Amino acid sequence: MELEQLQLELITRFSEQQLISGVISQSRSKTESAGKIKIKPVEIKGLYHIQLEYHFDQTITHENKLPSEMEETVRELLDRYRQLQMNWAGESVHIQLSKKKKVTMKRSVTDNQPPVELSHNRKKNYVLDPDVVHPFLVHLGVQTKDGKIKNQKHDKFKQINRFVEFVEDSLAYLPTDQPLRIIDFGSGKSYLTFALYYYLKELKGYEVNITGLDLKKDVIAHCEKLARELQYDGLHFKVGDITDYNNVQQVDMVVTLHACDVATDMALGRAVKWGARVILSVPCCQHELFTQLDSPALAVMTRHGLIKERFASLATDSIRAQVLDLVGYETQLVEFVDLENTPKNILIRAYYTGAQPKPETIAETKAFVAFLQAKPFLVNELQEELKGVLT
Template structure:
């Protein structure tokens, strides 16, 4: 096989997302400080990247390259190294290049791994270690005083960890030059509020100020006591209704987890008005649209109460995400946690971009709303931000 043919054919498989892993070694120049490079696919913000792990004499460095931009990196790798081992989904390839780029090429069928699990690749380990005692998890009853996760709290532990992964992804969107203001609406027992504080403040050392707000006085008192006992000075808990909470003018991140029905919408509306850079919201019990739905074309589905309820919930979240898109966010609906853990598993994740919606986007939104006879609470709350009838 000719050098250029080999180069193009391997690159083609990488670009078509067949890569499981690759190792590139034997630097052509003795002076090259990089001894070996490992490649693997990873997903960052829902986008496929190739991660390059550069092995130097004593240290490792990482670079994540978007798949669309990988071709030039590939050229450079072959300019600098002579040995390539690649595992693709269907085949394993070994390539040895001579100094003059004569190619020795061996391939065999890959009989082991058939699927690339990007999410697994992205984070193999929990961000909170299962065997390390965390004071907040002990106080919240998730861990025993020895730091063992209690059997009946294992789902909660998984949920907290998953949530921290999402928090970790938001780091790039948070301001670096000021105290990051974070609000958790409907914080309840505040597992996630504590987890968020622990991760951003204690593990990452960020300058943050966090408020958890909930209607339940006793629960809030208990959370306040725990925060005080743990010396979490920049974490406060307040009793109050989201709808009456007007104490802020600017907030950087708004979080809601299972805030009931339109409480989620109130929180989303607040976040938009405060110009929040990040919104993370897992809704719950969406009843609003269920009451409004009138779509004869969908009667085959909607005559079943169960389907109507699920459809309403999915349509409500889609409408919420689209409204956020229309008011300058990049909003996605992503799986919060596997469905066996909790059925309330859709996360609305939105990052502020300030982008303007296209005419087609606005029209698409209006048509969808009309088809369902939906009068979304969130649209009403954000009237002045939306350029629609």
């Protein structure tokens, strides 16, 4: 097959949404990091996209493209790489390009089916089926004994499901050769903590060791009792303050759901210090920056309490994302649930890549913090890890 024919076939298959998955490897360039690129279809804001996941220099970055944007990408990839393993609906194709770009192909028929639903950002179906009785949800008062979600618990049920979807999307970033160590900081009544155990261990069969930590003794005692009653052996609850919780060797994933104010920063700080591969955190009320904002240039906003509060919150989350990027994470701020469900609807998603901080990220973070005249908790918490780049 000629190279042009191959280009045309790939472009057509991408535009017809036949992609199941793919891996592109064998870079032609010796100077370029000899990584690979994984490809899969994802749904973003309701639209079909193709996600390219670049594994270079021990870092992972993502690029999402519409099928109509793939033409140039295909040409570029065939220019730069020599091997493609493409799994299309109904067929797998192994493609090898010679030094002179001669194409060799091996095709095999498969029963690959295109995914009915794409699991990047949104799913129509809940991970926890609302029509099934989930014992832990009955015990926690979210479901009635016959499985009906209680009216006043609908929002919570939706939040738990959505959070578990984010966990599902993050599984690829977690180790597979050992039980997963997960901590839910500020777990409170621990709907999420139980749901994580139920989903990962009971539904998916992962070996897990999950801890819920909170300041409230009575609530934690109740959760621990329930975990024992349900025989959830890998789930434990502890009373304690996040900042003092440092007697742990290794943690793979840290989650928080509406941990108040700087409790979120404490949790992010702990996660970074442990080198957690995945951080999923939905912050809550934000008071810290609210009291610090003192830039005259912001007076037109900060004189209105409501605007000041929202701005302080958004600025805090933006700084959190920048700081996580600076200490080796690839961080995104994504919508958690819709605004009608809860106004606290930003989720910080951070995957550890070990990437070195980029000079432009350092410069823009410094400038933003200086402009706000703020002293963010997380910057202080991670002084050592930031190695002075923000001071």
